Amino acid sequence: MRILLIDDSKTMRNIQKSVLKQLGYTDLEEACDGQDALSKIGAFKPELCLVDWNMPTMDGLTFVKTFRQTDKTTPLIMVTTEAEKSRVIEAIKAGVNNYVVKPFTPDLLSERIAETLAKCGVNT
Amino acid sequence: MDASYITPFMTSIQNVFSTMFQLPVEIGEPRLKTDSTTSHDVSGIIGVSGEMVGTIVLSMPGEAAESIVALFTGEQMAVDTDDFADAVGELINMISGNAKAEFQRKSVSISCPSVVIGSGHRVASNSGTPCVMIPCTTDCGEIVLEIALRESDEVASTKSAAA
Numbered sequence: 001m002r003i004l005l006i007d008d009s010k011t012m013r014n015i016q017k018s019v020l021k022q023l024g025y026t027d028l029e030e031a032c033d034g035q036d037a038l039s040k041i042g043a044f045k046p047e048l049c050l051v052d053w054n055m056p057t058m059d060g061l062t063f064v065k066t067f068r069q070t071d072k073t074t075p076l077i078m079v080t081t082e083a084e085k086s087r088v089i090e091a092i093k094a095g096v097n098n099y100v101v102k103p104f105t106p107d108l109l110s111e112r113i114a115e116t117l118a119k120c121g122v123n124t
Numbered sequence: 125m126d127a128s129y130i131t132p133f134m135t136s137i138q139n140v141f142s143t144m145f146q147l148p149v150e151i152g153e154p155r156l157k158t159d160s161t162t163s164h165d166v167s168g169i170i171g172v173s174g175e176m177v178g179t180i181v182l183s184m185p186g187e188a189a190e191s192i193v194a195l196f197t198g199e200q201m202a203v204d205t206d207d208f209a210d211a212v213g214e215l216i217n218m219i220s221g222n223a224k225a226e227f228q229r230k231s232v233s234i235s236c237p238s239v240v241i242g243s244g245h246r247v248a249s250n251s252g253t254p255c256v257m258i259p260c261t262t263d264c265g266e267i268v269l270e271i272a273l274r275e276s277d278e279v280a281s282t283k284s285a286a287a
Contacts, residue, residue: 008236009214010207011197015144018198054217056236081221081234102218103143 001122002027004046006037006063007079008055012102016050016079019106023113034063041067046074047122048113051096053080053087061094068095075120077112079104129273130154130256132226133180133219137260137269140218145195152259163257163268164188165243166203168216171235176227178253178273180234182216186241188265195264203241213237219269 003025005013013030020028029044031037033055049067053060064076078096080087088099098116100109134151141147166189168182184192186203193211194200201208217237224232240247247270255272 009210009217011211011214014197054221054234054236081218081224083222083225102221103140105143 001025001047002029002044004029004031004037004040004044004049006031006034006049006055006060007052008032009052012052012079016109019109020113022106023110034058034060034066037063038066048117049074049076050079050100051076053078053082053091061091064091064094064096073120075116075122077116079109129176129227130258130271132223133269133271134258135226136219136222137182137258139222140215141192141262144218145192147192147195147262147264150261152261154256154258157255157257157270163270165241165245166212167240167245167247168212169238169240169247170216170220172220172224172232172273173235173276174232175230175276175278176232176273177276178271179247180216180220180223180273181247181270182212182219182267183270184212184267185265188262188267191264192262192267209239209241212239 003020005016005028007013017028029040029046031040035058051060051063060078060080067076076096077098077100078091079100079102081102083101091099097120098112100112138149141149163183164185166184166186170180172178172180189212190203193208196215197211201211220234224234253272253274255270258269258271260267260269
């Protein structure tokens, strides 16, 4: 499965990569903000995206809204420090399928990924 | 400064450190800071805007920061590398974001983090905004969270007009 990790922090992308590799996902691509992600989507064709919210150039919410204009089905998980209920609702309205608040344990991230893929009917 | 601005940061640093790398944090007695020099050599800085304004600084001695970053990333990194700064930035980002969620009914945004490294540096905040230092003890060393927060002028003037 092709997974795109969108986060301006390399540290966070590395942590996510480590969890995903332990789960057996090795086809991973990285983007440092929403704009970078949009430029990589055509070639990489992700089947799942993990998206941070606060990023320079293009934030995660803008990315989600832009992405959903042309792709209604690819699962998107917001992984962010934005923990307020109003933010979660805003992200879900924009089109994310699940939400993980940082800090997270590897187990929690694994659970949310499995839950999201099952909900979206994606075969792993 | 309202104590309700401080408590969320105490809980947050403990939550972030224990969840991400199982490092217990013992919180000391908060005290008012009287000068603008940061407590230690490595500072992760977040700006706060919206109904509250100010800055949050995670200040760490170089050696403690190296140990904490090594636990966080699983790698030993030199203090003067981009990856080290990135890790410190992500730590203060998580601490601030987590604490922000506890500011009930307030619309508050946080900036992307900045990191400053060097002895004796200063982080300027708005004049008139008190800064509270929260000393924290960890097995990696003593570190400090510095919270300089106040209600925005708009919120303060709305309150005084209503009173």
